[in-house]
Amino acid sequence: xxxxxxxxxxxxxxxxxxxxxxxxxxxxxxxxxxxxxxxxxxxxxxxxxxxxxxxxxxxxxxxxxxxxxxxxxxxxxxxxx
Numbered sequence: 001x002x003x004x005x006x007x008x009x010x011x012x013x014x015x016x017x018x019x020x021x022x023x024x025x026x027x028x029x030x031x032x033x034x035x036x037x038x039x040x041x042x043x044x045x046x047x048x049x050x051x052x053x054x055x056x057x058x059x060x061x062x063x064x065x066x067x068x069x070x071x072x073x074x075x076x077x078x079x080x081x
Contacts, residue, residue: 012036018063024070037063 013026015037026035027045035043040060044051049071050064 012042020063020067020070024067024074027067028071028074043067 011033013033013035015023015035018037018040023035023037023043027033027050028048030045031048032046033044035045037043040063043060043064044053050067052061052064056064
């Protein structure tokens with residue numbers, strides 16, 4: 001268990017780089033939880049979607065929007081298949 005996950009009081013998946021497809025895969029499998037991404041920080045997700053914090057820097061906001069769009073695109077692809 002990393003120092004970060006101990007501080008969070010649970011399991012936190014750490015992504016050393018921003019890899020949208022891998023992050024989305026994790027969120028779709030676990031549905032709710034917390035991840036930590038280098039250069040973005042702590043991101044929460046619930047029901048398979050990332051939550052936008054009240055206060056965030058534009059870089060984080062853009063990443064969350066991108067991740068949620070990717071989740072939506074994968075969901076619609078799965079429905080059509």
